[in-house]
Structures are given as structure tokens and as C-alpha cells.
Amino acid sequence: MKKLSLTAPALAEIIEVRKDTDKIKTFTIxxxxxxxxxxxxxxxxxxxxVSVFGFGEMPISLxxxxxxTESLQLTIKDVGTITHAMLQLKKGDKIGLRxxxxxxxxxxxxxxxxxxxVSGGCGMAPLRPLVCAIADKREEFGELKLLYxxxxxxxxxxREDLKEWGKSGGLDVLLTVDKCTPDWGGSCGxxxxxxxxxxxxPENAVACVVGPPVMLHFxxxxxxxxxxxxxxIYASLERLMHCGMGKCAHCNxxxxxxxxxxxVFNGTELAKMPLEEK
Amino acid sequence: xxQNFLLKKEKLNEFxxxxxxxxxxxxxxxxxxxxxxxxxxxxxxxxLSKRTSFSPKKILLPPLEKEFIFRKKSSSFKIxxxxxxxxxxxxxxxxxxxxxxxxxxxxxxxxxxxxxxxKAIREDITIIALQCSKSCENGFCxxxxxxxxxxxDLLFVEKEKSFFVEAASERGKQVVQKYRDFFNQTNxxxxxxxxxxxxxxxxxxLKEILDKNFSHKKWKSEAKKCLSCSxxxxxxxxxxCFLSFDKFxxxxxxxxxxxxxxxxxxxxxxxxxxxxxxxESRESRLRQFVMHKxxxxxxxxxxxxxxGCGRCISVCPVGIxxxxxxxxxxxxxx
Numbered sequence: 041m042k043k044l045s046l047t048a049p050a051l052a053e054i055i056e057v058r059k060d061t062d063k064i065k066t067f068t069i070x071x072x073x074x075x076x077x078x079x080x081x082x083x084x085x086x087x088x089x090v091s092v093f094g095f096g097e098m099p100i101s102l103x104x105x106x107x108x109t110e111s112l113q114l115t116i117k118d119v120g121t122i123t124h125a126m127l128q129l130k131k132g133d134k135i136g137l138r139x140x141x142x143x144x145x146x147x148x149x150x151x152x153x154x155x156x157x158v159s160g161g162c163g164m165a166p167l168r169p170l171v172c173a174i175a176d177k178r179e180e181f182g183e184l185k186l187l188y189x190x191x192x193x194x195x196x197x198x199r200e201d202l203k204e205w206g207k208s209g210g211l212d213v214l215l216t217v218d219k220c221t222p223d224w225g226g227s228c229g230x231x232x233x234x235x236x237x238x239x240x241x242p243e244n245a246v247a248c249v250v251g252p253p254v255m256l257h258f259x260x261x262x263x264x265x266x267x268x269x270x271x272x273i274y275a276s277l278e279r280l281m282h283c284g285m286g287k288c289a290h291c292n293x294x295x296x297x298x299x300x301x302x303x304v305f306n307g308t309e310l311a312k313m314p315l316e317e318k
Numbered sequence: 319x320x321q322n323f324l325l326k327k328e329k330l331n332e333f334x335x336x337x338x339x340x341x342x343x344x345x346x347x348x349x350x351x352x353x354x355x356x357x358x359x360x361x362x363x364x365x366l367s368k369r370t371s372f373s374p375k376k377i378l379l380p381p382l383e384k385e386f387i388f389r390k391k392s393s394s395f396k397i398x399x400x401x402x403x404x405x406x407x408x409x410x411x412x413x414x415x416x417x418x419x420x421x422x423x424x425x426x427x428x429x430x431x432x433x434x435x436x437k438a439i440r441e442d443i444t445i446i447a448l449q450c451s452k453s454c455e456n457g458f459c460x461x462x463x464x465x466x467x468x469x470x471d472l473l474f475v476e477k478e479k480s481f482f483v484e485a486a487s488e489r490g491k492q493v494v495q496k497y498r499d500f501f502n503q504t505n506x507x508x509x510x511x512x513x514x515x516x517x518x519x520x521x522x523x524l525k526e527i528l529d530k531n532f533s534h535k536k537w538k539s540e541a542k543k544c545l546s547c548s549x550x551x552x553x554x555x556x557x558x559c560f561l562s563f564d565k566f567x568x569x570x571x572x573x574x575x576x577x578x579x580x581x582x583x584x585x586x587x588x589x590x591x592x593x594x595x596x597x598e599s600r601e602s603r604l605r606q607f608v609m610h611k612x613x614x615x616x617x618x619x620x621x622x623x624x625x626g627c628g629r630c631i632s633v634c635p636v637g638i639x640x641x642x643x644x645x646x647x648x649x650x651x652x
């Protein structure tokens with residue numbers, strides 16, 4: 041079967057908009073061409089180049105379950121011109137999609153292992169498909185734990201899923217918020233504070249980290265302190281791609297391109313990269 | 319069959335005029351600002367005295383290129399895909415620039431997936447290379463192994479009253495066949511001009527040296543001078559970064575998508591959400607320029623992204639010289 045075009049955007053329709061927070065919405069989307077929808081499949085961690093016609097194109101990670109490909113979901117935060125325009129769109133509006141691009145999480149390598157998910161803010165969006173895929177074959181994996189840091193209690197994404205995964209999937213969820221409000225009974229501070237609140241055992245474990253660059257830096261440090269080796273760590277890098285095909289060079293990190301070699305990289309590759317080139 | 323010919327110098331413009339009837343011909347010439355670059359042939363004086371200040375990159379990768387028009391159709395869009403394919407001839411391409419085209423081909427045609435816009439322009443180009451008869455300001459092509467042209471169809475070597483012409487490809491042979499009246503067969507062998515180079519770049523083991531000296535103090539001291547003007551990346555024949563943006567066609571609901579040259583020397587190049595910038599310091603940006611050319615690209619593609627033309631050195635307003643950076647770092651390696 042013909043693959044989805046990487047160069048020309050395919051038309052897609054927004055079939056549902058859900059407001060997650062004051063600045064974040066989740067869009068459920070279907071390709072206009074039914075054949076395109078049939079061709080669509082992805083590995084958790086991959087992203088699409090999303091066109092909001094007249095405003096531009098941006099890379100957005102898929103946030104839906106890879107098992108449900110009759111539609112797809114994108115969870116988008118208003119952080120700039122294109123995302124802002126996207127958040128104004130309604131049911132029935134058309135957008136363009138290219139991809140999926142990049143390499144995802146190598147789930148087959150996680151079999152029989154304990155998995156620690158670490159996420160900050162919108163980083164939960166690309167982690168969701170991964171958790172969905174693992175929860176679907178729950179018996180093939182060991183213990184599952186999620187450390188999730190948000191701005192405040194209103195910014196916790198996918199609450200329903202978290203509850204569901206906690207109940208049926210045996211996912212141990214630990215939350216923390218940057219700004220504590222009186223109604224919040226849980227942890228306060230960045231996601232790294234959670235490392236002291238639970239036992240984190242590197243033995244037979246892998247860690248999957250998605251979040252903003254600063255968070256990534258500190259979480260990897262924390263994981264190393266706990267005894268995680270580079271090869272046990274997988275992280276998704278945030279970069280602003282303009283092409284997705286290793287050409288525009290915006291996501292170039294040393295010899296690698298986040299768009300084709302990543303965005304998910306193993307810790308052994310990350311160790312060779314100048315990630316915090318200030 | 320003998321493949322070497324002579325073309326009388328006074329016949330050059332006539333030959334280019336004949337080529338213009340079937341292809342868009344680009345020649346080295348002076349523009350309205352007196353800068354030497356590749357311009358559409360209009361029977362103007364051909365700039366032959368030295369390599370041009372700008373390479374033919376501007377034609378292969380236009381500084382601003384329209385990729386799509388998104389036509390609003392009631393509640394949907396019709397996507398028009400724009401590709402600029404036509405017959406083109408590049409006349410007078412210097413050896414360094416043929417190597418730059420080779421590097422661009424590697425990235426845009428072979429790596430991961432081909433780029434449709436580049437391919438459309440690149441597909442039908444006849445390249446007529448021009449052998450340099452003297453070394454140029456700041457050039458170090460010999461160090462980079464780029465002092466002999468590659469991938470060209472015809473090679474011109476300037477002699478006193480004529481050009482020595484060698485057909486280097488099937489396409490080149492066909493051009494000579496077709497315009498046979500302009501060419502006289504010759505038994506001369508190709509003249510080999512002896513060039514002297516003022517600059518050198520020792521490339522042996524350079525990638526490893528640069529990789530190991532990522533935090534060398536030279537980056538900081540050199541970056542202190544840098545103005546982040548991005549002149550280096552603009553004149554570079556092989557710098558290829560671009561950005562993409564949309565624009566509304568006012569009053570219609572239609573919009574267009576463009577790609578435009580970008581530069582790793584600009585701070586916004588690595589900006590992501592919440593205004594986080596990965597390469598915030600001039601030091602990190604200058605290092606990216608040099609490392610991309612001499613370490614990262616060679617690692618991925620097996621050839622350097624620097625062709626030794628020396629244009630970045632000539633154009634730099636503060637005298638930053640990548641050969642000097644590389645040799646200083648090498649010199650400190652014990």
C-alpha cells in the first residue's frame with residue numbers, strides 16, 4: 041500500500057475538541073481521504089508535522105493510543121503563533137498532516153522490565169501512547185511507575201487515563217505541582233522531588249523521560265544518582281523541526297537529527313550529545 | 319573519438335545565446351551592486367577573472383521559495399504543490415562549487431528521503447565547469463581535495479585566445495555534438511594550471527581533534543569577535559539550512575507556504591517553546607558552523623561540508639577564519 045506522503049500535507053478534519061486546561065486542548069482528527077486513514081499507524085514517540093493553513097507548520101507528538109488508528113489525537117499547548125491559531129480551531133475545521141516522523145520508543149526492548157515513566161507538563165502527551173501500548177500487553181512487562189510534574193493541579197493531563205491505568209494497569213502514579221494551592225494535597229516542586237518519595241530501583245528497569253529541556257537535564261542527573269546506566273534511559277528531545285526529513289537542520293544535535301534519528305534517543309547517544317549548549 | 323575541443327573566446331557569448339534558446343542559462347556576472355554572482359544570461363559580460371562572491375547555490379536553493387498554495391474551498395482546502403522544473407545550464411562553475419553541489423546532492427537527494435523542491439531544480443542542469451587558472455583569495459580547495467571539478471558535464475579551461483573544452487559526461491558530449499559549429503577539435507591535452515595556495519587546512523584526523531576539543535578556549539575567544547551577522551552561512555556554497563512559514567494571500571482566504579534560507583548563526587535558530595534557546599551563546603553557534611562542516615556532516619555523509627572556497631573568510635567583517643580556528647585547536651593537541 042502507498043505510504044502517507046512525507047512532503048505534501050494530507051488534509052485532515054477535526055472531529056472533536058476537548059479543552060484540557062486553559063492553554064491545552066486535545067484534538068481528535070481524521071484524515072479526509074479514508075485511504076490515508078487506513079495507511080496511518082505509528083510507534084509511540086513519533087510526531088506529525090501539523091499545518092494550520094496560513095499560519096505555518098509545526099511538529100506535534102501523537103497523543104492517542106497506537107492501537108486506535110481509526111482516528112488520531114494531538115494534545116497541543118498554546119505556546120506560539122501556530123499553536124495559538126490551532127487552539128482557535130473547531131470541530132469540522134481542516135488542517136494538514138505530514139508524517140508520522142521520527143523514531144519512537146523501542147517497546148520490544150522493554151519486555152519483562154520494570155518501567156519508570158517521567159514526564160513534565162506537556163511531555164505527558166507523547167508518553168500517553170507508550171503507556172497505552174504497554175497497558176494493552178500488561179502481562180509482558182514488570183512494575184510500572186509514573187512520575188509526573190505539572191505547573192499546578194489544573195494542568196494535570198489525561199486524568200481519566202491516569203485513574204484507569206492506576207486501577208486496571210497497575211501503574212503507580214506520583215504527581216507533583218510547581219505551584220501549590222490549598223486544595224492540592226500532594227507533592228510540591230519539580231518532578232525531581234518525586235525521586236525522594238518513592239523507591240526507585242534501577243535493577244532490570246528502563247526509564248522513559250519526556251519533558252522540556254531543563255527538566256530532562258535534571259531528571260537524567262537524578263536517574264544516574266539512583267544508579268541508572270545510560271543504556272537504561274530513553275528520552276525524547278524537544279526541538280522545533282521545520283521539515284521532519286533531516287534537511288532544514290533546526291533539530292541538529294551533533295551528528296544526529298531529532299527528526300529522523302530521534303526524537304527518542306537512548307542514553308548512550310544522549311551522553312555523546314552537547315544537549316545544554318548555552 | 320577525441321573528446322577535446324577549442325572554443326574561441328569571441329564565440330563564447332554566441333554559444334551561450336544558442337544554449338539560451340533551449341534552457342535557462344546562468345553565468346558568472348556582476349549584479350547591480352557590483353557583486354559577482356550567477357545571473358540569468360542576457361548577453362552581458364561574463365565574469366571570468368576569479369571565482370564569484372556568491373555560488374550557484376542561490377539557484378539550487380532559492381533564498382525564498384514557494385512550496386504550496388492552499389486554496390480555500392468552502393470548508394476545505396485544495397493544496398497546490400509548486401515545483402520549479404525546467405532545463406537549466408550553469409556556465410562557469412568553479413571546482414569548489416561543483417563539490418558543494420555534490421554535498422548538497424548527498425543531503426537533498428540521498429539522505430533519508432529526497433527533497434522534491436531541490437530535485438525539481440537539480441534534475442535537469444547541465445554543468446559547465448571552469449578550471450581556475452590562478453588561486454583565489456582565501457581559497458584552500460587543495461587541502462579539502464576539491465581543486466578538481468566533479469559531476470560536471472563540460473570542463474572549460476581558459477587559454478589566451480580560446481577555451482580548452484573537455485566533454486566530461488554523456489550529457490556534455492551531446493552538447494558538443496549539438497553545437498558542433500562552435501567547437502574545433504584539438505589534439506592539445508588539458509592544460510594543468512599550477513596553483514599556489516595561501517591557506518591550508520590540515521584535514522587528517524581533524525574530526526576526532528575537533529570532537530575531543532569541544533570546549534577548547536579558542537571557541538570562546540573567537541566568538542568574542544563574532545557579530546552573528548550570518549554572512550558566512552549566506553556566502554557558503556554548501557550551507558543549506560532553511561525555515562518554513564505561511565502567509566495569507568490577503569482578501570482570499572488562500573495562503574502560501576514558503577521556505578527561506580535560515581542560519582545557525584542566529585539565536586532564534588534553536589528556539590523552542592517558552593523561548594528556550596539551545597545555542598544561546600555566540601560560542602556555541604560559531605562552533606556549530608565549523609563542527610557541522612568538518613565533523614558532523616563528514617560523519618553522516620563521508621565528505622566534508624566545507625569545499626575550501628574561502629568565501630566565509632573573505633566576507634567575515636571581523637576576520638574569523640575557520641582554517642585558523644582548526645589549526646589553533648590542532649596545535650594545542652599534545
